[in-house]
Amino acid sequence: MSFGLLRRVLNRWALAGLLACAAAAAVAAPNPRRPDGDQTSAPTAILIDADSGSVLYEKNADELTAPSSLSKLMTAEVVFHEIKEGRLQKTDEFTVSTNAWRRGGAPSRTSSMFAPIHSKVTVEDLLRGVIIQSANDGCMTLAEGIAGSEDDFARMMNARAFEIGLSKSKFANSTGLPDRDHVMTVRDLARLARHIIQTYPEFYSYYGEREFTYNRIRQFNRNPLLALNIGADGMKTGFTKDGGYGLVGSAVQNGLRLIVVINGLKSEKERADEGKRLLEWGFNNFQINYLFGEGQVIADAKVYGGEHGSVPLIADRPVRMMSPRGVRERVIARVVYSGPVRPPVQKGQRIGTLKVWRGDNVVLEMPLQAAESVGQGALHRRAFDAATELFIGLFRAGIQRL
16 A cells, blocks of 8 residues: 555645644545454453554543553553652662551452561562552552652652643542542553553563562462463553453564553453454554655644744654555544744754544554754744734634624
């Protein structure tokens, strides 16, 4: 399949607008043989390419549901971030409080690493307990050790989720134990999983460990995909009565990594079957297509009052999307930015976003940045652009009154 038309149209100037600007193109692309509601029993599901974030399949992907222990991915992300920022070390030790022991340890009869009350546990062991054993006592001990209380840690989770673009998720605790204010979408879970894989490769190997022994108790990773010989190496399972059985899975075949998220299933077997089914479907039915090479200009953004009238936009890496094999469908791409852009513009400055739709669904979003710097224009240039903007504004106002 060729994306030549898409490249040619997007390389023209993006259309200037008062609030947003866009360049658009439509090209023929294969239509995936999507699993329909009868083929995937998961009430909510999404399958994405880990490299580009392009969506291969989704079902109720923006519906808020109880994420159960799947939300421990966010708990771990906060800890990873604290370590990366130098505020925390893997060798630091936190004390298991009475609260963490009673509500998340052995007496709780929930997922636990069985850390003894008032014992000191290293951050690394707590992380492995959380990731491999889904340890609630590990989550609470980390939360209290980092933030002072689980409530304050939940506030850290919400702030961090906002920073990394999880637009709908809300967290009330570190464990995923039932709370009506603790909700996520499978789309946000997929974004979070992709973020962890790309941002913290030094920690990702924990998710593929088959077992972990702590306090002389040997426990096994609950992720059923790890034993299915499909290239799986992560990430997390979850279950509560309200949320049902859920799974965030990641697998690699022939250099291609896919991430699957499903939630709301009725049994462990159904969770394993559906996770495996969607991953294999993705590997068998999609191929990689490159839209733009590294450093290739994707579009031009209008610059108001600059030494140049526009600035070329590029991505920070090659732009690719997963395309299904075999059937034709329509793909629409737009470059969206708030404009016109005002100088000075610095090379590498974030300007806009490339968005690609397959049908009604956005299947790819890629940040775009300025390929070069643009300084302030001469006085006559600024005057000309001001007059142009005034004319366009009056023209729009006239249309709105008609």
